[in-house]
Amino acid sequence: MSDVTLRGVTKSFGATTALDEVDLDLASGRLTAVLGPSGCGKTTLLRVVAGFVRPDRGTVSVDGRLVEGPGKHVPPERRGVAVVPQEGALFPHLDVAANVGFGLAAGRRGRPGGSLGHAAAKDRVAEMLDLVGLAGHGDRRPDQLSGGQQQRVALARALAPSPEVVVLDEPFSALDAGLRAQVRGEVRSVLHAIGATAVIVTHDQEEALSMADSVAVMDQGRVLMHASPVEVYQRPLDLGVARFVGDLVELPGTKSGDIVETALGRLPLHGATAADGPVLAALRPEQIRVDARLERDGHRAHVDDVVFHGHDTLVRLTLLGVVPAVRVTARTVAPLRPGDDVAVRVIGPALAYAH
Amino acid sequence: MVRAVEAGDRVGRILLRPSTIELVGRSLGLVVVVTGLCLVIGVGVAALVTRTSLPGRRWVGALAALPLAVPSYVAAFAWIAAVPWARGFVGAAIVLTLCTYPYVLLPVAAAMRGVDPAQEEVARSLGRGPWRTFWSVTVRQTWPAAASGALLVALYTLSDFGAVSLLQYDVFTRAIHTSYRASFDRTPAAVLSLLLVVLTVLIALGERRSRRGLEQARIGSGVSRRSDRIRLGRWAAAFSSVAVLAVLGLALVFPVASLLYWFATGLSAGIDAGRLVTSAGTTILFAVLGALVTMALAVPVGVLVARYRSRTSSAIELAAWAGHALPGIVVALALVFFGVRVAQPIYQRTPLLLIAYAVLFLPAGVGAVRAAVAMSSPRVEEVARSLGSSPLDVLRRVTLPLAAPGIAAGTALVVLTIMKELPATLLLRPTGANTLATSLWTETGVAAYAAAAPYALALVVLAVAPTLWLMHAQGRLAATEDL
Numbered sequence: 001m002s003d004v005t006l007r008g009v010t011k012s013f014g015a016t017t018a019l020d021e022v023d024l025d026l027a028s029g030r031l032t033a034v035l036g037p038s039g040c041g042k043t044t045l046l047r048v049v050a051g052f053v054r055p056d057r058g059t060v061s062v063d064g065r066l067v068e069g070p071g072k073h074v075p076p077e078r079r080g081v082a083v084v085p086q087e088g089a090l091f092p093h094l095d096v097a098a099n100v101g102f103g104l105a106a107g108r109r110g111r112p113g114g115s116l117g118h119a120a121a122k123d124r125v126a127e128m129l130d131l132v133g134l135a136g137h138g139d140r141r142p143d144q145l146s147g148g149q150q151q152r153v154a155l156a157r158a159l160a161p162s163p164e165v166v167v168l169d170e171p172f173s174a175l176d177a178g179l180r181a182q183v184r185g186e187v188r189s190v191l192h193a194i195g196a197t198a199v200i201v202t203h204d205q206e207e208a209l210s211m212a213d214s215v216a217v218m219d220q221g222r223v224l225m226h227a228s229p230v231e232v233y234q235r236p237l238d239l240g241v242a243r244f245v246g247d248l249v250e251l252p253g254t255k256s257g258d259i260v261e262t263a264l265g266r267l268p269l270h271g272a273t274a275a276d277g278p279v280l281a282a283l284r285p286e287q288i289r290v291d292a293r294l295e296r297d298g299h300r301a302h303v304d305d306v307v308f309h310g311h312d313t314l315v316r317l318t319l320l321g322v323v324p325a326v327r328v329t330a331r332t333v334a335p336l337r338p339g340d341d342v343a344v345r346v347i348g349p350a351l352a353y354a355h
Numbered sequence: 356m357v358r359a360v361e362a363g364d365r366v367g368r369i370l371l372r373p374s375t376i377e378l379v380g381r382s383l384g385l386v387v388v389v390t391g392l393c394l395v396i397g398v399g400v401a402a403l404v405t406r407t408s409l410p411g412r413r414w415v416g417a418l419a420a421l422p423l424a425v426p427s428y429v430a431a432f433a434w435i436a437a438v439p440w441a442r443g444f445v446g447a448a449i450v451l452t453l454c455t456y457p458y459v460l461l462p463v464a465a466a467m468r469g470v471d472p473a474q475e476e477v478a479r480s481l482g483r484g485p486w487r488t489f490w491s492v493t494v495r496q497t498w499p500a501a502a503s504g505a506l507l508v509a510l511y512t513l514s515d516f517g518a519v520s521l522l523q524y525d526v527f528t529r530a531i532h533t534s535y536r537a538s539f540d541r542t543p544a545a546v547l548s549l550l551l552v553v554l555t556v557l558i559a560l561g562e563r564r565s566r567r568g569l570e571q572a573r574i575g576s577g578v579s580r581r582s583d584r585i586r587l588g589r590w591a592a593a594f595s596s597v598a599v600l601a602v603l604g605l606a607l608v609f610p611v612a613s614l615l616y617w618f619a620t621g622l623s624a625g626i627d628a629g630r631l632v633t634s635a636g637t638t639i640l641f642a643v644l645g646a647l648v649t650m651a652l653a654v655p656v657g658v659l660v661a662r663y664r665s666r667t668s669s670a671i672e673l674a675a676w677a678g679h680a681l682p683g684i685v686v687a688l689a690l691v692f693f694g695v696r697v698a699q700p701i702y703q704r705t706p707l708l709l710i711a712y713a714v715l716f717l718p719a720g721v722g723a724v725r726a727a728v729a730m731s732s733p734r735v736e737e738v739a740r741s742l743g744s745s746p747l748d749v750l751r752r753v754t755l756p757l758a759a760p761g762i763a764a765g766t767a768l769v770v771l772t773i774m775k776e777l778p779a780t781l782l783l784r785p786t787g788a789n790t791l792a793t794s795l796w797t798e799t800g801v802a803a804y805a806a807a808a809p810y811a812l813a814l815v816v817l818a819v820a821p822t823l824w825l826m827h828a829q830g831r832l833a834a835t836e837d838l
Contacts, residue, residue, distance in 0.1 A: 076740035076741050077748075083737060085738060089738050091735060091738075102744075102752075103743050157738070163741075
């Protein structure tokens with residue numbers, strides 16, 4: 001498995017810039033998520049890495065080998081970049097074993113591993129099906145499999161020829177919510193088990209944060225931030241990233257040193273991301289604690305709206321005694337109703353961004 | 356074209372002759388009447404079969420498409436041999452309508468099955484009754500299908516040569532053939548051909564215009580369901596059944612009965628069995644060879660058009676579409692000129708005939724291949740590339756195996772159409788070779804109905820098998836627009 005390096009990759013389709021000077025390092029043996037809203041260019045990025053789209057400018061190397069650059073274009077079949085598309089795209093005319101063995105057939109050139117003999121290929125197919133938990137399903141037709149099973153066959157098919165990189169394009173978007181979490185976990189453990197260099201493209205924050213070793217946040221063709229999931233969530237580089245990777249509570253405030261003064265009091269800051277003066281302080285909803293007992297220390301707030309999610313409840317509040325009105329969102333398990341008056345306090349440090 | 360340009364100022368005189376203007380009027384009159392009747396019958400039967408509780412609708416649906424297997428000149432022969440007064444306009448209109456209404460029926464039936472029932476349910480829930488919903492939602496959505504079917508009918512009518520000749524109704528094709536046969540001066544034939552092509556293109560453009568703004572995409576990925584059928588009352592059911600039976604009787608039972616009658620009459624006089632077998636053999640040979648040549652060209656073009664959207668591929672598609680519109684007699688005449696002037700060695704030999712077939716039926720072949728290739732997702736091919744297959748490998752291991760049923764259906768379609776083809780075969784066949792179609796033509800030319808009947812019957816029997824298979828394949832492929 002190898003690392004992938006993109007430098008200054010730019011691609012326009014007519015007037016639309018899909019990729020704008022993208023620099024990105026995908027570490028060997030790690031799972032990187034490319035996270036962004038639809039239309040941000042993340043799928044184009046993936047197709048550039050796989051060799052289906054030629055960028056206008058910039059270079060791509062796999063394991064130090066230049067595969068895309070000025071006057072250089074290694075065709076997809078010689079790159080060793082295997083793709084798992086949305087909805088699997090299994091070959092409908094082949095059974096599961098033939099699907100998984102597709103990349104093992106004789107005639108493969110220019111790839112490490114070379115072509116395998118018939119018996120070795122058969123063993124490899126069995127090994128891969130076992131890996132994805134579908135041992136014994138080799139003679140099924142693709143249409144006899146559930147959506148989750150199809151996705152796992154697609155993964156086994158991509159991994160069978162020992163590619164240098166696996167790229168997954170929104171692989172779970174076609175699955176229903178319950179199945180999605182399960183297949184996500186299975187795919188993650190398979191990729192970790194074999195130490196694959198993998199890229200997963202997604203617009204689902206939860207998916208990116210829970211699966212990946214590192215997350216690259218994209219918007220309008222640019223990579224805004226590339227860091228560990230914890231860092232991307234807790235210390236986003238700018239307001240755009242902060243808003244995109246999770247719900248955000250935004251409070252106008254004044255920064256001085258490591259402290260920001262807001263309607264919710266003086267809050268400590270996570271490092272310095274803005275100059276002293278008026279800023280926008282940002283918190284995650286789970287940092288706002290709601291307490292139904294008013295006598296406790298805290299700021300008073302009025303419950304406007306309650307959205308029940310099962311595992312917790314999202315509460316929209318208006319802070320009392322603050323002009324102009326400030327609205328915040330909190331996560332809580334307390335049984336609240338619109339119209340209740342509550343006390344709120346803040347846990348942990350805030351972020352501050354230039355206003 | 357070259358012929359017409361060489362003639363120079365004589366073109367104007369030929370065009371302005373009263374007989375030419377009369378010819379335009381007769382041709383257009385026939386086209387309008389036949390297309391109108393086909394729309395009524397095709398949409399009506401399609402609605403009855405797909406959307407009502409008509410008794411025996413499955414059988415009706417299968418049988419109603421069968422007239423496709425009956426070449427128009429065979430039907431014309433069956434009619435004229437049974438009812439001698441069926442000459443001229445009335446006969447031509449009846450025969451062509453009964454032969455071509457499946458071109459409307461098949462795509463409309465497919466479209467009616469495909470209409471999202473949710474839209475009809477929405478219309479009902481917004482206060483429209485079942486009939487108003489049917490007219491305002493269902494029929495409107497099937498209009499593109501009906502229009503493309505009507506276009507095929509109009510083009511078929513305009514380019515039909517066999518039926519109008521047998522029924523002695525003078526339209527373009529017959530006039531072209533007569534003037535080509537009548538004199539060594541081929542200029543009038545060339546000018547008339549050019550005029551016919553212009554008319555054809557105008558009709559095709561008109562159809563495109565009528566569809567503008569009606570193209571529709573299905574929004575969202577809803578699961579397709581079947582709509583509820585409209586329950587017919589007793590009287591409505593009886594009336595519909597009688598109407599449908601009348602159509603089937605006139606289009607299928609009557610011609611076949613007439614052919615059988617004349618066949619039986621001929622039996623007593625003895626049949627030239629040797630010639631019948633040779634003709635059938637030649638028909639099959641030409642059809643298979645022609646289909647192979649056509650499909651050998653159609654597969655690469657179809658894959659290209661389906662997979663690589665570019666100006667070139669659009670141009671190729673447009674050329675193929677234009678080919679749809681070229682009447683057989685015009686292509687045949689063009690190739691006669693070509694053979695006489697440029698390709699003397701292959702004139703009136705098999706290669707030139709095969710070229711004619713390829714020119715005439717390449718559009719049908721390309722359409723079938725394109726539809727079959729377009730049905731599978733390009734993502735599947737990209738996966739194959741990323742797994743180490745070169746583009747040619749992908750074509751061999753993925754694209755073609757996936758498209759195989761569609762390509763086979765396209766081949767059957769071309770075989771079927773070549774078997775039924777008359778004017779090009781008549782003008783370009785190798786000296787001394789006779790197909791079922793040309794033998795039939797020769798015998799009916801001298802009103803030897805009993806002698807002609809065996810050829811007609813053999814042709815229908817040969818054509819039925821691929822037709823049935825095609826209808827079956829289309830159930831799966833829904834590629835009706837290319838029939």
